[in-house]
Amino acid sequence: xxxxxxxxxxxxxxxxxxxxxxxxxxxxxxxxxxxxxxxxxxxxxxxxxxxxxxxxxxxxxxxxxxxxxxxxxxxxxxxxxxxxxxxxxxxxxxxxxxxxxxxxxxxxxxxxxxxxxxxxxxxxxxxxxxxxxxxxxxxxxxxxxxxxxxxxxxxxxxxxxxxxxxxxxxxxx
Numbered sequence: 592x593x594x595x596x597x598x599x600x601x602x603x604x605x606x607x608x609x610x611x612x613x614x615x616x617x618x619x620x621x622x623x624x625x626x627x628x629x630x631x632x633x634x635x636x637x638x639x640x641x642x643x644x645x646x647x648x649x650x651x652x653x654x655x656x657x658x659x660x661x662x663x664x665x666x667x668x669x670x671x672x673x674x675x676x677x678x679x680x681x682x683x684x685x686x687x688x689x690x691x692x693x694x695x696x697x698x699x700x701x702x703x704x705x706x707x708x709x710x711x712x713x714x715x716x717x718x719x720x721x722x723x724x725x726x727x728x729x730x731x732x733x734x735x736x737x738x739x740x741x742x743x744x745x746x747x748x749x750x751x752x753x754x755x756x757x758x759x760x761x762x763x764x
Contacts, residue, residue, distance in 0.1 A: 593734040593744055594635050601629035604692045605640050611688050612644065615658045621646050626709035627695070628730070631716040635727050637741070640694040643675075643709055647701045652676070655698055662686065664696065674703035708756065715759040726755060 605625040612623055627641030628634050646652055656666055656676075663686060664678040676698045680689060699706040716723045733751060737743035 593637060593737070593739045593741060594730050595638050596635050597631075597633050598638070601636070601638070601640060604694070605630070605642065607688050608640065608642060608692060608694055611662070611686070612642075615662050616644075616655065619646075619651055619654055619658070620648060621651065621655065624706075624710065624713075626713050628716075628726075630713050631723060634716060634723050635730060638693060640692060641709070642694055642696050643706055644696070644698045645701050645703075645706060646698070649700065652698065652700075659696075659698075663689065672705050675699050675705035711759055712756050722755075722759065726752075729755065 602625070609623050609625075622645045624630075624643040624645060625640065626643050627639075628636030629638070629640050644655060646655060656678075659678050660666075663681050663684045665681050667677040667679050669675055670677050678696045678698060697705070716726060729751065730748070733747045734744050737747050
């Protein structure tokens, strides 16, 4: 099954990854945000933790990048989304936590529109039961339509979910 019922473990998994990242970013000015569906209590999701590392000063990005490379990540560009840099595990060295918890890791400027979209979506879903219910129903329907295949689901979600998320922006204006 592609979409799993909510698990309190997701927040624990985020905190474990955050602990490791905090240790490698000592002395830097940053915050770490748990975003995506796993950050919304009660919402079913793919069991993949989405994390945004946020910096204010652009000169901090190279230092974050270097710290991430030292613990086994590589910079994979922005993958077509401005102001959101993607980092993935190299797979060349093992880390007990980072390699045992599925996660997506992004680095964003505090001014990034991608970050703002993540935060508005997360917070709106946390605070509006109707939106959480509608979003969850959409996710289950799209997973079924995709035959529970992750790539097909991601493609369908990208085509259909933006309209719903855009409504959150309207309500937050």
